[in-house]
Amino acid sequence: MMKKMLATLASGSILALLTAASANAQNVDWSKALGHYPNLTLSVMSETDPYIDAIKATKDGFTPLTGAKVAVDGYGYDALHNKELLGCSQNDKSYDVMLIDGIWLGEFVEASCVDSINDRIKKDEQIVAWDDFTSQGAGQATWEGVRYCLPVAIYYELLFYRTDLFAQAHKEAPKTFAELTDTAKFFTNNPDFPGVYGYAMNNARGAAAGQQFFEWIFNAGGIPWKSNYIGSKDPYADQTPMFNSPEGVALVQLFKDMLRYEPPGAEGYAWDERANAFAAGKLAMINDWSVRAQIANDPKTSKIAGKFASALMASRDGKPVPPIGGWVMCINSHSDHKDAAWDFMKWFASKEVHKQYALAGGTPSRLSTITDADVQAKAPWTKTIFEAQKTAWTEVRPRHPLTFQLIDTLGVEVNKAIIGELTPKAAMDEANAKITEMLKSGGLLK
Amino acid sequence: MPVLLKAQPVKQFRYSAPWRVSTLWKDRVQQFLFIAPTSFYLVVLTLFPFIYSVYLSLHKVRLTTLHRKLFVGLQNYVNLFHDGVFMEALRNTALLIIASLILEILIGFVMAKVFYEIRRIRWVNGLRSVYLMPVMLTPLSVGVTFGYILNPTLGIMNYLLQCIGLSPVAWLGEPTTAQISILMINVWQWSPFMMLLILAGLTSIPQNIYEAAEVDGAKWHHIVRFVEIPSVRSIIMLGAILRIIDMLRFFDVVYVATRGGPANATMLVTLYAYQEDFQYFDVGQGSAAAVLILIISIVVTTFAVRFMRSIEYEQA
Numbered sequence: 001m002m003k004k005m006l007a008t009l010a011s012g013s014i015l016a017l018l019t020a021a022s023a024n025a026q027n028v029d030w031s032k033a034l035g036h037y038p039n040l041t042l043s044v045m046s047e048t049d050p051y052i053d054a055i056k057a058t059k060d061g062f063t064p065l066t067g068a069k070v071a072v073d074g075y076g077y078d079a080l081h082n083k084e085l086l087g088c089s090q091n092d093k094s095y096d097v098m099l100i101d102g103i104w105l106g107e108f109v110e111a112s113c114v115d116s117i118n119d120r121i122k123k124d125e126q127i128v129a130w131d132d133f134t135s136q137g138a139g140q141a142t143w144e145g146v147r148y149c150l151p152v153a154i155y156y157e158l159l160f161y162r163t164d165l166f167a168q169a170h171k172e173a174p175k176t177f178a179e180l181t182d183t184a185k186f187f188t189n190n191p192d193f194p195g196v197y198g199y200a201m202n203n204a205r206g207a208a209a210g211q212q213f214f215e216w217i218f219n220a221g222g223i224p225w226k227s228n229y230i231g232s233k234d235p236y237a238d239q240t241p242m243f244n245s246p247e248g249v250a251l252v253q254l255f256k257d258m259l260r261y262e263p264p265g266a267e268g269y270a271w272d273e274r275a276n277a278f279a280a281g282k283l284a285m286i287n288d289w290s291v292r293a294q295i296a297n298d299p300k301t302s303k304i305a306g307k308f309a310s311a312l313m314a315s316r317d318g319k320p321v322p323p324i325g326g327w328v329m330c331i332n333s334h335s336d337h338k339d340a341a342w343d344f345m346k347w348f349a350s351k352e353v354h355k356q357y358a359l360a361g362g363t364p365s366r367l368s369t370i371t372d373a374d375v376q377a378k379a380p381w382t383k384t385i386f387e388a389q390k391t392a393w394t395e396v397r398p399r400h401p402l403t404f405q406l407i408d409t410l411g412v413e414v415n416k417a418i419i420g421e422l423t424p425k426a427a428m429d430e431a432n433a434k435i436t437e438m439l440k441s442g443g444l445l446k
Numbered sequence: 447m448p449v450l451l452k453a454q455p456v457k458q459f460r461y462s463a464p465w466r467v468s469t470l471w472k473d474r475v476q477q478f479l480f481i482a483p484t485s486f487y488l489v490v491l492t493l494f495p496f497i498y499s500v501y502l503s504l505h506k507v508r509l510t511t512l513h514r515k516l517f518v519g520l521q522n523y524v525n526l527f528h529d530g531v532f533m534e535a536l537r538n539t540a541l542l543i544i545a546s547l548i549l550e551i552l553i554g555f556v557m558a559k560v561f562y563e564i565r566r567i568r569w570v571n572g573l574r575s576v577y578l579m580p581v582m583l584t585p586l587s588v589g590v591t592f593g594y595i596l597n598p599t600l601g602i603m604n605y606l607l608q609c610i611g612l613s614p615v616a617w618l619g620e621p622t623t624a625q626i627s628i629l630m631i632n633v634w635q636w637s638p639f640m641m642l643l644i645l646a647g648l649t650s651i652p653q654n655i656y657e658a659a660e661v662d663g664a665k666w667h668h669i670v671r672f673v674e675i676p677s678v679r680s681i682i683m684l685g686a687i688l689r690i691i692d693m694l695r696f697f698d699v700v701y702v703a704t705r706g707g708p709a710n711a712t713m714l715v716t717l718y719a720y721q722e723d724f725q726y727f728d729v730g731q732g733s734a735a736a737v738l739i740l741i742i743s744i745v746v747t748t749f750a751v752r753f754m755r756s757i758e759y760e761q762a
Binding site: 081082085086088089107110111205206263264265266267273277282401404405408412415419421 | 599707709728
């Protein structure tokens with residue numbers, strides 16, 4: 001009997017070990033799970049953030065399994081939005097798979113540009129493993145309770161800081177707005193740190209400044225509109241804008257104040273300028289999307305590769321709400337190869353391929369990948385991503401059909417406050433009025 | 447005695463042979479076939495888009511949901527005049543046109559005089575070609591290149607300023623400097639065009655007029671004021687009209703360099719129309735802006751042409 005018990009215990013332990021070791025390996029029989037598509041080239045349209053190189057490095061694994069080749073085309077942010085929507089309005093079939101920003105989903109669904117994948121996920125539940133995606137990523141790929149896309153390139157906004165400079169200055173990563181301001185001030189025009197500025201923000205007119213407002217407002221203790229508070233069951237129930245709340249005005253004042261600690265010309269800075277300035281060693285710290293850490297970590301183009309670390313972004317009271325963003329992969333509703341497109345998507349988003357993609361420089365969106373030791377060793381900021389997804393909020397930015405216009409309009413007013421054309425209060429009052437009118441005109445506000 | 451015959455009415459004899467009718471018909475068909483391709487092109491690529499734009503401008507409609515249109519009459523046009531961004535775009539466009547014209551004419555005239563005075567030097571043709579090169583560049587590439595040159599952190603302009611001990615400038619980051627930068631880029635690219643027109647005018651002035659003026663004791667500024675400027679006035683007017691039409695369509699450089707910012711300092715009517723149509727997909731409002739731009743262009747160029755004709759009449 002003892003021998004029997006020991007044998008059971010041993011086999012149970014071995015089984016547990018094997019299961020743990022294969023957390024990322026789903027043991028999928030791809031020959032049965034995927035179709036056969038000889039002479040087919042699937043076209044994928046994507047944005048040109050750093051993850052696109054990881055997609056290109058990974059995609060060719062699909063060809064030997066199915067016979068289908070995969071071509072990936074990249075476009076800038078605005079150009080991708082315009083091309084995808086314009087193509088959709090013309091029933092364009094030239095692309096089969098589209099990556100879209102999660103905040104565009106409402107607009108694309110209204111325009112019937114993407115297909116629901118609810119039924120497809122039900123048939124391939126084990127491969128898709130929907131619960132393995134971070135909850136915010138899953139939320140970004142869902143609109144009004146329906147799953148339309150797979151969240152393959154989800155970002156979290158983190159604080160990146162220069163470990164060498166901070167070590168020299170005996171400083172720690174700031175946790176509050178007050179600490180952020182003080183630390184930025186310390187490094188700016190400091191003879192011990194020549195040529196270095198404390199910080200850089202997204203100040204440029206339009207989407208840059210507009211998105212930044214949304215990314216920071218929860219951390220500033222405010223909310224962007226009435227029904228959108230953390231934990232809200234229906235964030236879109238009442239979209240009355242709250243941009244000119246005391247927290248909103250104080251936040252824009254912070255943006256304006258921080259300009260003193262930023263490089264000359266920072267009034268026109270957006271994502272690329274900030275990332276390049278950080279990689280060129282001109283900044284002590286920045287907030288940026290997790291995917292862009294690779295720009296600073298590439299020794300071929302960065303002067304600070306290996307000399308920076310990540311932390312959760314600062315907040316007013318030390319309780320961060322990390323912003324979420326990123327790209328979700330969807331089937332073009334006008335494609336002639338939807339089954340092949342779905343096969344590619346489920347293969348690409350599967351646990352084992354997602355890990356390969358993350359190791360190639362892609363941004364991990366699965367919990368199993370985020371906690372993988374190999375991925376964390378390759379991209380140390382992944383550990384911070386794991387912490388960030390614990391307290392992030394999915395609806396930090398609007399995702400309805402008027403999102404693009406709303407964010408742009410807000411960004412113009414925020415920029416006016418930053419450059420001093422208007423006071424923060426006047427700018428936010430103007431933004432509130434314009435966006436209220438826009439939402440009423442668009443039927444999103446009564 | 448000759449007998450006068452009573453005049454008989456002459457019968458009209460109509461020669462109506464069938465082959466004569468079919469020849470006429472053939473001629474008509476031939477004429478139609480000759481003008482058909484051009485007419486088709488004009489209708490499809492010019493007239494139809496214009497009519498459709500006017501149609502869309504009378505509706506509240508988004509590009510992503512074209513099947514859902516709501517007729518609103520002239521409301522989109524009324525909204526334009528209440529839209530602060532559009533009014534600012536109109537003002538910026540007018541300022542850009544006036545400032546560009548003044549500078550292009552001044553610089554163009556000075557450079558034309560220089561090239562006129564050195565016209566007999568051996569390598570003047572090559573020099574003129576080099577000076578004309580900006581005109582041959584696409585506005586998009588000009589915008590991209592100047593975006594790099596004027597980059598606050600990595601651009602060569604700020605590098606040169608720092609080399610001589612000056613502080614870097616936010617060329618495209620502050621409203622006033624951004625407006626001046628866009629103006630300078632435009633003038634840099636198109637003053638050679640004005641130079642070319644004025645130079646053509648100067649070379650057409652007969653030499654004996656210069657000789658007569660010199661004999662009368664005229665100094666160089668008298669010659670410029672009383673001989674050259676009156677002679678090239680109509681050419682300058684022509685160049686101004688062409689440039690006004692061009693600048694009412696000015697888009698590429700601003701789109702690439704500033705996107706209308708900072709704030710709305712460099713927002714132009716063309717960029718506004720593009721933004722409404724292709725970024726916000728509000729094609730009703732965007733079409734109204736486009737139609738309004740066309741009306742403004744027609745009015746401005748009509749007045750300009752009338753003014754030019756009055757100058758020509760005076761000269762005649």
